[in-house]
Amino acid sequence: MTATEAARERRTGVGDVLLDVRDLRTHFEVMDGTVKAVDGVSFSLRQGGRLALVGESGCGKSVTALSIMRLIEVPPGKFAGGEILFEGRNLLKLNDREIRKVRGGEIAMIFQEPMTSLNPVMTVGDQISEAVLLHQPVNRKGAQEVALQSLVDVGVPDPKRRLKQYPFELSGGMRQRIMIAMALSCNPKLIIADEPTTALDVTIQRQILELIKNVQERTGTALLLITHDLGVVAETVDEVAVMYAGRVVETGTVEEVLLSPRHPYTRGLLESIPSQGKKGQRLSAIKGVVPNPFRMPKGCKFEPRCPYAWQAGADEEPPLFDLGPDRMSRCWLYDPRYADHLAEYEGRAPKKSAEVAS
Amino acid sequence: MIRFIIRRLIGTIPTLFVVSLLIYSILQLAPGGPEQRFEQNPKITPAAIAAFKHRWGLDQPIPVQYCRWVGICNPDGEGLGVFISNSRLPNFLPGFLGGGDNGVLHGDLGYSSNTGSSVASLIGQRVLPTAILAGIALIVWVSLALLTGILAAVKPYGKLDTVITIFNYVGFSFPTFWLGLMLIVLFAANLRVLPAGGMWDARTVPIFGSPEYWKFFGGHPVNALVDLGRHLILPVITLVFVSVAGDSRFVRAAMIDSLHQDFVRTARAKGLAERKVVFRHAFRNALLPVLTNVALELPFLFGGAIATETIFSWPGMGLAYIQAVRTFDYPVLMGILIITALVVVLANLLADILYAVVDPRISYG
Numbered sequence: 237m238t239a240t241e242a243a244r245e246r247r248t249g250v251g252d253v254l255l256d257v258r259d260l261r262t263h264f265e266v267m268d269g270t271v272k273a274v275d276g277v278s279f280s281l282r283q284g285g286r287l288a289l290v291g292e293s294g295c296g297k298s299v300t301a302l303s304i305m306r307l308i309e310v311p312p313g314k315f316a317g318g319e320i321l322f323e324g325r326n327l328l329k330l331n332d333r334e335i336r337k338v339r340g341g342e343i344a345m346i347f348q349e350p351m352t353s354l355n356p357v358m359t360v361g362d363q364i365s366e367a368v369l370l371h372q373p374v375n376r377k378g379a380q381e382v383a384l385q386s387l388v389d390v391g392v393p394d395p396k397r398r399l400k401q402y403p404f405e406l407s408g409g410m411r412q413r414i415m416i417a418m419a420l421s422c423n424p425k426l427i428i429a430d431e432p433t434t435a436l437d438v439t440i441q442r443q444i445l446e447l448i449k450n451v452q453e454r455t456g457t458a459l460l461l462i463t464h465d466l467g468v469v470a471e472t473v474d475e476v477a478v479m480y481a482g483r484v485v486e487t488g489t490v491e492e493v494l495l496s497p498r499h500p501y502t503r504g505l506l507e508s509i510p511s512q513g514k515k516g517q518r519l520s521a522i523k524g525v526v527p528n529p530f531r532m533p534k535g536c537k538f539e540p541r542c543p544y545a546w547q548a549g550a551d552e553e554p555p556l557f558d559l560g561p562d563r564m565s566r567c568w569l570y571d572p573r574y575a576d577h578l579a580e581y582e583g584r585a586p587k588k589s590a591e592v593a594s
Numbered sequence: 595m596i597r598f599i600i601r602r603l604i605g606t607i608p609t610l611f612v613v614s615l616l617i618y619s620i621l622q623l624a625p626g627g628p629e630q631r632f633e634q635n636p637k638i639t640p641a642a643i644a645a646f647k648h649r650w651g652l653d654q655p656i657p658v659q660y661c662r663w664v665g666i667c668n669p670d671g672e673g674l675g676v677f678i679s680n681s682r683l684p685n686f687l688p689g690f691l692g693g694g695d696n697g698v699l700h701g702d703l704g705y706s707s708n709t710g711s712s713v714a715s716l717i718g719q720r721v722l723p724t725a726i727l728a729g730i731a732l733i734v735w736v737s738l739a740l741l742t743g744i745l746a747a748v749k750p751y752g753k754l755d756t757v758i759t760i761f762n763y764v765g766f767s768f769p770t771f772w773l774g775l776m777l778i779v780l781f782a783a784n785l786r787v788l789p790a791g792g793m794w795d796a797r798t799v800p801i802f803g804s805p806e807y808w809k810f811f812g813g814h815p816v817n818a819l820v821d822l823g824r825h826l827i828l829p830v831i832t833l834v835f836v837s838v839a840g841d842s843r844f845v846r847a848a849m850i851d852s853l854h855q856d857f858v859r860t861a862r863a864k865g866l867a868e869r870k871v872v873f874r875h876a877f878r879n880a881l882l883p884v885l886t887n888v889a890l891e892l893p894f895l896f897g898g899a900i901a902t903e904t905i906f907s908w909p910g911m912g913l914a915y916i917q918a919v920r921t922f923d924y925p926v927l928m929g930i931l932i933i934t935a936l937v938v939v940l941a942n943l944l945a946d947i948l949y950a951v952v953d954p955r956i957s958y959g
Contacts, residue, residue: 307862332868340865347863352856357878357953366874367864402954418864 253321254458255281255304255426260318262296262303265311271529273299277318277484278556278564279477281458283425288461288469288490290505291479294526297462298348300479301428303328304460305345306335322426341371344419346448348431350411354403360387361399364418371422386417390447409440413447420451427452430462445472466509470494475562478502481527481537484556488563498565500544500581536568544569544581595950598958599943606939613935614698617928618660626922628652628707663704663928665697703929708921713929716914719803723793724910727903728895730826731833736888738838743845748872750850758842766839774832774905781828791907793825802909829906833899837891844887848880855879881952889945893938897930 262274274296281287289297302308304320306327320327327338347353355363364386365379374382380399387395390413403411412432419427429448433441449472452459461473469476469490476493478486478501486499497503504522524541527533533540534551557570569578629647632638647653651662651669658676661667667676668685679685679694687693689700696702703713742762746755782790789795793802799821800806811818852858853876861875862868896911903912911930918926950956 305863307859336865336867338865339863345863347856347860349856353860355857355861355875355879356955358875366861366866370865404955415860418860 252283253280254283254285254323255460256321257300257304258319258321260300260303260320261316262299262308263314263316265314269530272316272482272532273529274303275316275482277477277479277482279484279487280562281426281460281475284456284458285475286452286459286461286473287475287477288463288473289477289479290463290466290469292464292526295479296482297464297479298430299482301345301430301460301462304428305339305343306330307339307345337371340367340424341422342424343426343428344422344424346412346415346419346427346429346432349435350408350415351435353415354411356403359400359402360406360414364399364414364421367418368421382421383417386421387414389420390414390417390451392417408436409444412436412440412444416444416447416451420455423455424457426458426460428460428462431464432461433468434463434465441468448472466494466505478505481532483537483566484564485538485566486564487556488559492563498559498563498570499538499567500542500569501538504541504543536566544577544584546574546577595947595958599947602943602946606936606943609939610932610935614664614932615660617931617935618663621924621928622656624924627924628922630922661697663697665694665699665702667697668694669696698932703932704925706918706923706926708918708923708926713925716926717911717929717933720909720911720914722803723908724896724903724912726822727826727829727833727908727910728899731830731837731899732888732891732895734830735834735838736841738834739841739845740884742838742842744849744872744877746842746846747849747853748868750846755846758846762839762842765835768836770832770836770899770901771905773835774828774902777828777832778905788827789825791825791905793822793909795821795825825906829899829902829908832902832905841884841887841891845880845884848883849876852876852880878952882949885948885952886945889941889948890938892941892944893934896937897934 257280258278260274260277261272264271264273277296277300279287279289289300291297299308303315304322304327308315315328318328322338322343327335330338354360358366361380361383364383365376368374368379368382369376372379372382384395384399387398392398392410392413398406398410398414403414406414416432427448432448433444436444445468448459448461451457459473461468463469473490475489476487477484478493478499480501486493486497486502488498492498493502494506497506501522504520507520508522510519522541523543527537527540534553536542536545536554539545554566554568554571556564556566558564559570568574569581628650629643629652632643632646644653651659654662658667661676662669666686668679669676670680671678671685677685679687679692681692683692685694685696686699689695694700701714703717705712706716709716742758746758749755778790781788794800794807799818800810807818849872853872855876857879858871858876861871866874897915900912900916902908903910904916907913911934914926915930917923918930946958950958
């Protein structure tokens with residue numbers, strides 16, 4: 237059994253679909269026009285599964301996460317289309333009361349900035365138990381106990397004392413542990429971690445990732461990890477959805493996506509990772525810049541930067557081609573009409589990407 | 595904390611010293627003086643004026659006059675002996691340590707050159723009326739500012755925000771004296787429902803602050819309070835209407851700032867209701883800058899809302915101040931100014947102490 241099959245086995249064994257994002261479109265009406273921050277995002281996550289949403293800054297991954305939590309301010313934000321099915325319910329259709337029950341209770345979120353994501357004038361204990369009181373049938377004292385237990389669960393030393401401390405008395409890594417404890421305290425079915433390690437010291441990053449992974453495995457909650465770091469992806473999740481310019485351009489298991497990328501953008505990302513094998517070589521980069529949201533190219537959004545581009549479908553945007561179970565790519569290469577181009581793409585396959593996953 | 599307060603109080607001494615120097619020099623440069631009123635009077639001879647000036651020390655060099663006013667110099671001393679009190683100790687020491695009894699340092703603010711009564715007792719009479727008017731106006735206006743500022747910030751550029759903003763700009767643009775007069779025209783002159791000025795109804799109530807007043811107050815508390823309340827309505831409205839705007843805008847800005855912080859998003863992500871997000875999380879963090887602003891407005895109110903008190907003949911500090919200006923009553927002016935400076939310094943200290951109460955990140959070791 238190959239690693240890919242093992243992962244698929246594992247994945248299908250985990251359970252039913254928990255979160256199914258279908259063609260999500262989140263737009264923002266601003267002074268200069270409409271920013272289509274998310275414009276065609278589809279992926280699904282099974283119960284207890286682990287999926288990473290990967291992409292450059294500004295590709296819409298955080299907006300996707302905030303859309304799932306319905307934390308997009310409307311207006312200027314607008315859900316222009318698609319649906320977010322969580323256990324079969326469309327989260328976009330819930331009223332305020334209903335979505336508040338989901339937030340924190342069923343889906344919890346860990347943010348990028350531990351330094352500013354905690355309220356500076358409230359004790360850690362009060363901030364955690366505030367969430368517990370909302371979602372669990374406990375009194376104030378019980379909530380403090382739950383808070384204490386969740387601090388123990390995330391390995392915070394001296395948890396009793398921490399409960400009474402304020403965020404400014406804690407380090408960045410400790411604050412991120414607090415955020416994780418807060419997310420865990422209500423036993424959510426899904427944890428969304430939005431770049432949880434980006435703002436931390438490198439030495440702490442690994443600890444926090446390990447913690448998230450351990451906690452996920454122990455509690456069996458599903459994990460949606462948002463990151464731009466493919467190294468983090470390789471270590472933490474089973475499945476990947478790669479985003480570019482507000483769209484999902486490729487999905488698959490970690491092994492599939494990292495070892496044999498089916499989209500030129502993913503390949504470009506992988507080639508731009510520095511590694512031992514590339515010592516002395518010039519680091520390759522994806523040429524050009526992310527398209528201006530007000531002047532999106534017609535057709536394929538990656539075409540202007542794509543080294544494999546030819547005049548395919550010019551004005552038409554490629555659909556997500558289905559390449560197998562949960563394996564998709566938004567590239568004209570997978571249109572049967574362009575089989576010769578695909579052969580050329582595969583012939584130019586880079587040799588170094590294997591190291592990434594190892 | 596106690597050490598911090600003591601340190602800060604000691605730190606106020608140089609500030610107040612400089613302020614007192616400034617007040618004194620500026621008023622020395624101003625025209626007129628206690629003796630001025632005699633100069634037009636043909637019946638008073640130059641010799642009599644000279645005697646008057648000598649009696650009050652006005653013939654002394656200005657530094658000596660200043661020192662006597664502050665209380666460093668003993669008015670009975672001669673030569674270098676001016677620094678020595680009658681008990682043969684430095685004059686600036688407090689009275690019970692053998693210092694002198696004259697000057698600001700010893701609580702003696704001098705005498706009104708107009709009425710001859712003590713400035714300290716005059717200020718003492720004026721403090722309570724000002725405190726009543728300013729206190730009530732402050733409570734009303736800060737509550738209104740918080741309410742409108744928060745409501746405006748929750749949906750910036752929404753309908754409510756626009757309405758509040760328009761009200762604020764209208765209020766902000768109204769000159770106090772004009773608004774006060776218009777209110778008098780409408781409610782006192784035309785509708786005849788409220789008094790045009792003053793603090794009590796002289797036909798039924800004794801003079802405010804006199805022993806008879808307190809006796810009346812004890813006997814008919816409801817009548818006394820209703821009478822006081824009726825006299826308060828118009829000046830309070832005037833003060834609030836023009837003052838609420840600035841603070842309301844300030845609260846709005848602080849709240850908008852606070853509502854965009856990451857921790858507010860965290861609070862929403864917990865599933866908290868918006869009301870709790872706004873008040874428990876955003877508002878507590880917006881309070882700090884608002885507190886500064888309000889604390890710095892206190893002395894302005896204490897010094898008496900000059901225009902408002904004048905229009906409504908409210909017998910407070912502001913009216914005393916304007917009367918002193920009109921009559922060239924410099925001792926009274928200096929007294930009010932130096933006391934106001936003291937209040938400014940103390941209000942700043944109060945703001946610093948409140949910071950530590952509101953924000954756990956601030957502590958004074």
